[in-house]
Amino acid sequence: MKTAAKFTPDVLVCGGGCAGLVAAVAAARNNARTLLVERAPFAGGIITTVGLPFFDGVADKRTGRIVVRGIALELLVKMGRAKPDQTHIRPHNPTIDSTERFKLLADQLLTDHGQMLQVLYHSSVCAVERRGERIRAVLVANKDGLVRIEPRVVIDCTGDADVAYWAEVPCRQQPELMPMTLHFRIGNVRRHPRLNQLARQALQRAHAQGKLPMFYGPGLIFCFARDEAYVHAVRVPGNATDAADLTRAEMQGRADAWTMFQQWKKEVPGFEDSYFITSGPYIGIRETRRVVGRYTITAEDIRRGRRFADAVVTGCWYLDRHPNTTTVGTANDPDNQGFQPDPYDIPYRTLVASQVENLLVAGRCHSATAEAASSTRVSVTAMGMGQAAGTAAALAVRSKTTVAELDGQQVRQVLESQGAGPFTDE
Numbered sequence: 001m002k003t004a005a006k007f008t009p010d011v012l013v014c015g016g017g018c019a020g021l022v023a024a025v026a027a028a029r030n031n032a033r034t035l036l037v038e039r040a041p042f043a044g045g046i047i048t049t050v051g052l053p054f055f056d057g058v059a060d061k062r063t064g065r066i067v068v069r070g071i072a073l074e075l076l077v078k079m080g081r082a083k084p085d086q087t088h089i090r091p092h093n094p095t096i097d098s099t100e101r102f103k104l105l106a107d108q109l110l111t112d113h114g115q116m117l118q119v120l121y122h123s124s125v126c127a128v129e130r131r132g133e134r135i136r137a138v139l140v141a142n143k144d145g146l147v148r149i150e151p152r153v154v155i156d157c158t159g160d161a162d163v164a165y166w167a168e169v170p171c172r173q174q175p176e177l178m179p180m181t182l183h184f185r186i187g188n189v190r191r192h193p194r195l196n197q198l199a200r201q202a203l204q205r206a207h208a209q210g211k212l213p214m215f216y217g218p219g220l221i222f223c224f225a226r227d228e229a230y231v232h233a234v235r236v237p238g239n240a241t242d243a244a245d246l247t248r249a250e251m252q253g254r255a256d257a258w259t260m261f262q263q264w265k266k267e268v269p270g271f272e273d274s275y276f277i278t279s280g281p282y283i284g285i286r287e288t289r290r291v292v293g294r295y296t297i298t299a300e301d302i303r304r305g306r307r308f309a310d311a312v313v314t315g316c317w318y319l320d321r322h323p324n325t326t327t328v329g330t331a332n333d334p335d336n337q338g339f340q341p342d343p344y345d346i347p348y349r350t351l352v353a354s355q356v357e358n359l360l361v362a363g364r365c366h367s368a369t370a371e372a373a374s375s376t377r378v379s380v381t382a383m384g385m386g387q388a389a390g391t392a393a394a395l396a397v398r399s400k401t402t403v404a405e406l407d408g409q410q411v412r413q414v415l416e417s418q419g420a421g422p423f424t425d426e
């Protein structure tokens with residue numbers, strides 16, 4: 001098969017979501033020639049591909065103390081939602097008031113680094129060539145054709161561990177994955193105190209009538225405009241690493257969102273004159289594969305607050321597994337909340353793939369058990385991992401070593417010297 005252009009960056013970041021956007025910037029700022037490839041026409045991952053406005057994991061839920069700083073906090077500052085020297089913030093506050101503005105901010109951040117950081121949107125990683133313990137090349141499909149990239153270090157931030165899996169690095173996948181959710185927005189909604197309750201009852205009726213296979217909440221959140229409901233309610237079980245099943249899930253999610261809208265418009269006061277603004281653009285994927293790394297963080301580590309000398313990020317979100325059943329609690333319902341840990345350490349070794357010496361994995365597919373990942377997967381924790389991975393990749397290139405040999409304590413020291421944590425202790 002003929003391949004098109006060839007790139008030879010120091011660091012290749014695959015996936016430009018929460019982890020990948022930050023990883024690419026961190027690698028470039030640490031003087032590595034970096035290439036970011038992203039399948040969507042913009043960066044931002046869950047924030048822009050799904051439309052999520054939350055920056056969870058930024059602060060301890062109980063005290064509001066900020067536990068991830070660095071580039072994640074810089075993004076919040078640039079969105080006008082925090083000050084650079086701020087120490088506390090209201091956790092789970094809707095923090096992104098415009099996904100369009102966030103796309104622009106991501107573009108600006110990525111293009112700020114001149115030749116050091118090149119970006120290819122509309123580019124999907126589709127194959128990996130491994131020789132012995134090294135990834136030799138990553139193949140990307142885009143409008144140039146099949147593009148061959150030969151990096152020194154690869155950072156897999158695809159959320160699905162695509163690179164690791166195609167490099168035949170061992171991965172884990174739960175027999176029952178958390179459900180997918182399509183987010184959507186409804187305009188011209190009149191708010192009143194019984195809106196949520198009536199919306200919930202309407203969904204229960206639709207479910208009982210066989211019109212809606214599954215739902216949760218609904219969470220009707222008015223964070224973008226006073227009369228605009230941003231809806232968390234679709235729940236579709238499925239396997240997003242299976243192309244046919246992912247297609248089915250997108251179709252089901254879209255149908256369910258429309259059913260919900262019609263049911264509310266017909267039955268719930270406040271929705272009479274509403275209209276469907278948009279969904280997606282992609283269904284949100286909570287869980288697929290996770291890599292088996294040099295260490296696997298467990299729920300027990302999180303519950304007990306186990307400390308690691310090579311800690312590079314601080315996690316703080318609760319153990320948050322969504323079931324594949326219809327539930328009527330909302331995101332703010334205490335019944336829905338799992339164990340709330342104190343801020344905890346995430347070690348560097350959970351980002352280092354086993355068996356391959358030049359592969360790091362950051363974000364929701366890092367090395368964690370399913371229960372632990374239900375906490376480590378949130379957006380800002382993923383950004384923190386991205387910053388650690390980008391920094392480590394650049395360090396490895398500069399010191400002519402591999403990311404597998406790199407001492408995690410050294411990565412931690414560099415992050416600390418750059419004001420990027422970890423911040424597990426007060």
Ligand SMILES: Cc1cc2nc3c(=O)[nH]c(=O)nc-3n(C[C@H](O)[C@H](O)[C@H](O)COP(=O)(O)OP(=O)(O)OC[C@H]3O[C@@H](n4cnc5c(N)ncnc54)[C@H](O)[C@@H]3O)c2cc1C
Nearest residue numbers: 015017018019039045046056125284285363364378379382
């Ligand atoms: C429905 C839903 C609701 C959530 N609610 C919250 C919440 O309220 N608060 C919170 O903090 N977190 C929430 N999360 C969790 C969290 O935001 C994500 O897990 C987080 O985005 C993880 O970051 P990531 O970088 O690993 O993945 P993502 O942000 O998903 O980024 C992965 C990126 O890789 C790209 N990509 C994938 N495959 C390829 C490929 N082969 N080639 C090129 N690019 C590729 C994708 O397009 C995407 O941009 C939610 C998640 C979902 C699905």
